[in-house]
Amino acid sequence: MALFGKKNANYISAKETKRISKENRKITNEIEKKRNRKNIPESEYITTMKNPENVVEFDNVHTYFFTDIGTVKAVDGVSFEIPQGKTVGVVGESGCGKSVTSLSLMQLVQRPQGQTVEGEIRFNTGDKVYNIVNTPTSEMQKLRGNELSMIFQEPMTALNPVLYVGDQIAEVIRIHEKISEAEAEKRAGEMLELVGIPRDRYKEYPHQFSGGMKQRVVIAIALACRPDLIIADEPTTALDVTIQAQILEMMKELQRKFGTAIMLITHDFGVVAEICDRCMVVYAGEKIEEGSLEDIFDHREHPYTKGLFDSLPNLQDDSPRLKPIPGLMSNPMDLPSYCSFYDRCSVKCDSCKNSNPKLIEITPGHTVACSRIAQAQKEAK
Numbered sequence: 001m002a003l004f005g006k007k008n009a010n011y012i013s014a015k016e017t018k019r020i021s022k023e024n025r026k027i028t029n030e031i032e033k034k035r036n037r038k039n040i041p042e043s044e045y046i047t048t049m050k051n052p053e054n055v056v057e058f059d060n061v062h063t064y065f066f067t068d069i070g071t072v073k074a075v076d077g078v079s080f081e082i083p084q085g086k087t088v089g090v091v092g093e094s095g096c097g098k099s100v101t102s103l104s105l106m107q108l109v110q111r112p113q114g115q116t117v118e119g120e121i122r123f124n125t126g127d128k129v130y131n132i133v134n135t136p137t138s139e140m141q142k143l144r145g146n147e148l149s150m151i152f153q154e155p156m157t158a159l160n161p162v163l164y165v166g167d168q169i170a171e172v173i174r175i176h177e178k179i180s181e182a183e184a185e186k187r188a189g190e191m192l193e194l195v196g197i198p199r200d201r202y203k204e205y206p207h208q209f210s211g212g213m214k215q216r217v218v219i220a221i222a223l224a225c226r227p228d229l230i231i232a233d234e235p236t237t238a239l240d241v242t243i244q245a246q247i248l249e250m251m252k253e254l255q256r257k258f259g260t261a262i263m264l265i266t267h268d269f270g271v272v273a274e275i276c277d278r279c280m281v282v283y284a285g286e287k288i289e290e291g292s293l294e295d296i297f298d299h300r301e302h303p304y305t306k307g308l309f310d311s312l313p314n315l316q317d318d319s320p321r322l323k324p325i326p327g328l329m330s331n332p333m334d335l336p337s338y339c340s341f342y343d344r345c346s347v348k349c350d351s352c353k354n355s356n357p358k359l360i361e362i363t364p365g366h367t368v369a370c371s372r373i374a375q376a377q378k379e380a381k
Contacts (some may be wrong), residue, residue: 017068024066028112035136045134049124055229055261056082056105061119061133063097063104066112070333074100076285077119082229084124087255087262089276091269091308095329097285098265102231105263106150107132107140123148125228146176149222153234155214159206165217166192166202172224191220195250212243219251226258233265248274269312273297281305284330284340287359291366301368303345339371351375 012020050057063075075097082088090098103109104116105123121132125147130139144150152158160168169188173179179187189199195216206214215235222230232251236244252275255262264276272279273293280290281302289302300306307325327344330336338353339345345352349372357371 012069020070021068024068024071024113028066028115031115031117032112040134040136045131045136045139047120047122047129047131049122049129051081052124053083054081054122055084055124056263057120057122058101058105059120059122061101061104061116061121063100063109063114063116065110065114067333072332073285073335074114074332075104075116076335078282078285078287079119080280080287080290082261082263083277084228085255085259085261086277087264087275089264089266089272089279090282091266091272091279092282093267093308093325093329095332096282097332098267098282099233100285101282102150102233102263102265105132106144106148106231107135107137108150123229142176145172145221145227146225147228148231149225149227149229150231150233151215151218151222151235153237155211155218155238156206158218159214161206163205164203165206165209169217169221169224172221176225187224188220191224192217194223194254195220210243212239212247215239215243215247216250219247219254223254223258223260227260229261229263231263231265234267235264236268236271244271245274251275269297269309281308284335285332286340286369287367288341288370289368291363295363295366299363299366301362301366301373302341302370303347304341307344307346347372349375 058078058080061075061078062073065072065074078097078101080088090101092098100109105121109116116133119133123130123132123143130143159165166185166188169191170184173184173187174181189202192202193199197213197216206217209217236247239247248271251262254260262275264271266272276293278290278292279296281288281296281304283304289296289300289305296305300309304325310323311325313322325344330340330343336342338355339357342348342352352371354371357369357374359367359369360374360377361367362373362377
């Protein structure tokens with residue numbers, strides 16, 4: 001962070017800030033100019049999946065924010081996939097890049113400062129495969145809410161306070177399915193009942209619902225057009241434990257009913273254990289470990305993943321204190337060329353500072369990015 005009026009290692013002069021701002025505006029203007037062209041040919045954004053059984057494939061995705069004081073590398077080379085009908089959890093502490101990863105898929109990163117500058121996000125609708133990074137805004141408007149939906153973590157800000165909740169569901173259906181108002185209202189009433197809300201509450205406003213009921217309405221909106229994928233960004237954070245369990249059980253039941261894949265953004269391993277098929281751990285914008293629930297919960301390898309679990313309360317541990325991970329996450333505007341977890345790692349070695357570790361597969365489907373593990377694996381051969 002720049003500290004003006006006080007010279008230290010982080011000080012940036014007004015002249016330097018002006019230079020950075022000018023360079024970054026030039027970069028974003030070029031990207032926006034290309035994106036805002038008219039009549040973009042399909043050949044630029046229609047592609048093919050590496051595995052047709054997947055609904056989404058992230059391939060070396062980089063999403064940056066070009067600010068007046070530097071470039072924030074919020075997502076820095078993330079690759080993973082979500083199979084059709086499955087749930088993949090994306091876990092990490094606040095600021096690690098989880099939500100920006102999901103917003104990149106929805107093409108909702110704040111522009112013009114925020115841009116996906118490299119990589120592909122392939123989204124499979126069944127009829128076509130879109131590279132979301134290059135997809136025009138007009139096409140994204142057809143996909144969002146229809147083939148691809150999002151459940152935001154705060155339902156009160158996701159709902160319009162001056163519209164009936166039923167009308168908010170019906171609006172999504174009318175936009176994408178071009179049916180009559182009466183038919184849309186009928187479908188909206190059915191969706192309310194599907195998420196456990198009586199149909200006679202159709203003409204009520206969001207403030208008349210509890211937090212858990214509002215989240216049910218948001219889920220009904222997300223599922224209204226039977227999407228292929230739902231992104232759930234901390235969907236139970238603002239709810240108490242009892243309501244959280246009800247929402248998670250309802251999401252599982254609806255997933256079984258519609259066959260919808262889910263990308264779950266969370267910091268809660270309890271939620272991951274309840275609903276996910278696979279789990280990816282993210283740190284400083286990079287994937288540092290991925291595997292099945294058994295891999296992550298019982299055979300985790302990365303020191304950061306172990307640190308996250310060690311920081312959780314344990315009823316079998318007599319220690320009166322929790323075990324937090326020391327230090328702070330690397331500055332995303334000044335990421336090191338070596339392992340970004342190095343300064344906080346309790347088991348670091350000399351090789352950790354030689355280069356940024358690459359992902360290696362330690363067992364089928366279980367990958368980890370750690371120089372120490374890679375060195376041990378190499379020595380064992």
